[in-house]
Amino acid sequence: MFRKEFKVKSNCQLKTSDKKKLYATILNAFTQLTDADLQIVMPIKESINQAKITTAQDDTINVYICRGLPLILYINDKIIPTIYFLWNYPNLLYGFEVTNFVVDKLMQGADLMVPGIIKNEGDNPYGQVKLNEIVCIRRQNNKAAVAVGFSLMSSADMTRTCGRGRGVEIVHIYGDYLYKMATEKLQIPIISVENVEIDPVVDVVEEAIADIQIENNSENLEQSEPNLSPDEIVMNLFLLTLKKSNKINLPILTNLFYKNYMLSNLPTNMEFDIKKTKYKKLSTFLNEMEKDNLIKLQNINNVQSIIEINTDSEQIIGFRNQIKENAEEPTCTAHEGTERVEISETYVVNSNVLILFTKFGHKKNDCLSAQEVRKLTCEYVKAENLQDPTNKGLVVLDPILSRVTQAKTAKLDWKTLIDKILSLMGNCYEVRKNDSIISSGKGRIPNIEIATRIRSGNKKVTIVDNLEIYGVDLQEISRECQHGLATSTTLNRVPSRKGMQFQVQGCHAGYIKKLLTEKYCIPIKYFSD
Structure with missing residues (x-):
């Protein structure tokens, strides 16, 4: 059918x-x-x-x-x-x-x-x-x-x-x-025929979810967190999730709590399997956490849910995350039929920094990447022997660097120096798809803005601006949302905005953001908070 x-x-x-x-x-x-x-x-x-x-x-x-x-x-x-x-x-x-x-x-x-x-x-x-x-x-x-x-x-x-x-x-x-x-297409769980009357169904679903291996480079894993045991990792993920519990709507099925919240705190360069912990099952772990008065569970007809989180617990309040956040953007593979978008942001040589970059043959309005700016700045410091001999992390400012940075001190650390130079330069951007320029302009690239608004009759709509700048086909994403959310979409022309404004009936900011990051591979940093 x-x-x-x-x-x-x-x-x-x-x-x-x-x-x-x-x-x-x-x-x-x-x-x-x-x-x-x-x-x-x-x-x-x-x-x-x-x-x-x-x-x-x-x-x-x-x-x-x-x-x-x-x-x-x-x-x-x-x-x-x-x-x-x-x-x-x-x-x-x-x-x-x-x-x-x-x-x-x-x-x-x-x-x-x-x-x-x-x-x-x-x-x-x-x-x-x-x-x-x-x-x-x-x-x-x-x-x-x-x-x-x-x-x-x-x-x-x-x-x-x-x-x-x-x-x-x-x-x-x-x-x-x-x-x-469905907004999230779940895989078929493994539900044991023998144990279905005894073990909670969610346990089996959780075990199926726990079998999902997060793709990982073993070398990066060793560099990332070599000292944490599986027991320490699951406890860290759990407490970190509870500390952010204001984003969780209770009651919540424990399998959804595990997949949507706990595993979302796991860095992409790290793998974890709850079966390798002493608890073996998520339900066993959560029962222990209930004994520690961190959460309150409810079991109805073998279905387990979290109905309460003790945010006043000293264990949650005093928790410090031991797993370092992954500094790199998660890798993204564009879906079949969707061309990957490439976004390049560069810095423009202007009158503020011209005196520095003319040393390397650059002229006004030349575009440099952030990496090139760092490289040229380092070359200049080394060529002029400006590195502090007693502290290699500091740079002694000569007349040119003092003029460019307008610093009131004689020395700056490397990060402050480069950040100051980048902040004084102009900006421009270019968006490419399949080696063709989709959009370009001066200044910083406008962020994708996703907002929920209330219309007449107390109806809520989700409004998205600036999609066309990132090469998103509005007709395609309209069809995606219509089928994925079973809702209506419209395109509006707004005088104060460049391009068309995309509108979806209902509150669907999370779904749209996930769609844009996963299918269209747009980095999360290009979204307004």
């Missing part, structure tokens, strides 16, 4: 009364769920959007979205959970097990044929499914759903036909456009 792109007709935020009606409908459809269960995945305090979409087959469907994830579908008066919802409650629907080969066929658009189902042992090889019952499909030995659909036969009919015919009509599957609608 969602193998082809769909159109988003509308996307609006539900009122509290509408949320309660939605909760009642879901709980009525799935009696094994409690209101407390639902609050974990779709908290009443969180924004829940209803997106009305039209599929390629002209079917109109309501999609309910919370925390950027499409969780519930409303099709022909039936409530259907998405795979994102089912990963939190793997026993909610009956699941047919299949092989990886069959999953690949389903992803190509096929329905599930009965011969492709792995039969159970005993008297009910196909379970006890009714005709037109909502079921899920999962890989062998993994309770995590990969697809959702309607049974085209009852279990009795499957047995009666000797395992022939179409078994399940696929509605939604991992990798389709509904899956891609």
Whole structure:
């Protein structure tokens, strides 16, 4: 149903009364769920959007979205959970097990044929499914759903036909456009068949997340933090996250806390695996932290959440980060079909510094990179023997350097000297894409400005300025946001701005910033705070 792109007709935020009606409908459809269960995945305090979409087959469907994830579908008066919802409650629907080969066929658009189902042992090889019952499909030995659909036969009919015919009509599957609608596309977790009733589901999800290796150069790792043990690293990441806890909305699922907050504090030149700690599992570690009165946990139906952070703890207040921040920008590989943007900022030789750079054959209005300015300044100091013999970190100012810097002292340290020279020079920039100049100008390159504004009717919109300067195709990013956020976008001409202003309905600053840094590879320093 969602193998082809769909159109988003509308996307609006539900009122509290509408949320309660939605909760009642879901709980009525799935009696094994409690209101407390639902609050974990779709908290009443969180924004829940209803997106009305039209599929390629002209079917109109309501999609309910919370925390950027499409969780519930409303099709022909039936409530259907998405795979994102089912990963939190793997026993909610009956699941047919299949092989990886069959999953690949389903992803190509096929329905599930009965011969492709792995039969159970005993008297009910196909379970006890009714005709037109909502079921899920999962890989062998993994309770995590990969697809959702309607049974085209009852279990009795499957047995009666000797395992022939179409078994399940696929509605939604991992990798389709509904899956891609999420702001953060999660990978299929590993949920153990044997332990699903005992261990919290989130433990298994966390272990899957913990298996993700952060790509790293081992030589850089040794240079970065050679003395920290895995236990010290996890404690450092945890306390650093708690110290920044004002950015966290509670309650929060522990797997999201780990992935979105703890791991985000890990430098890119460093790797970490929680299985290498003495705790082995995130849930074990968090239980220890609860005993230390740092956090308060809540377990409802084997789903673990953090509901409180003790910000008054002396351990948090007195914490000092032992992991050095990575000084380099994270490497970025442009997505397929997206050309990488190259931004060069240079400094212009002007009358303030001309007397210094004429020594090297440069004239007014010549452009130099910051590295060239440093190199030429160092060459000048060495050529004139201006380095302080008693302290190599200081430079003795001769008449030329004194005139340029206008310093009131006889000596300056290297950093202050070079920073002073750079601050006195003019600026210019050039943006290239595929060896073609996209934009250029004098002065500093304007930052990308992302802001949230309130329009009439208390509606919030996210406004983005200066995208065209960085070579961003506004039509392309509009389509990206429409599908990724299930919302509307517009382009406006603003007299006080150069180029078009990009506007997205709703509060989506974080999503847009992530999209621009990850897909378009625009460094974070070019964004206004």
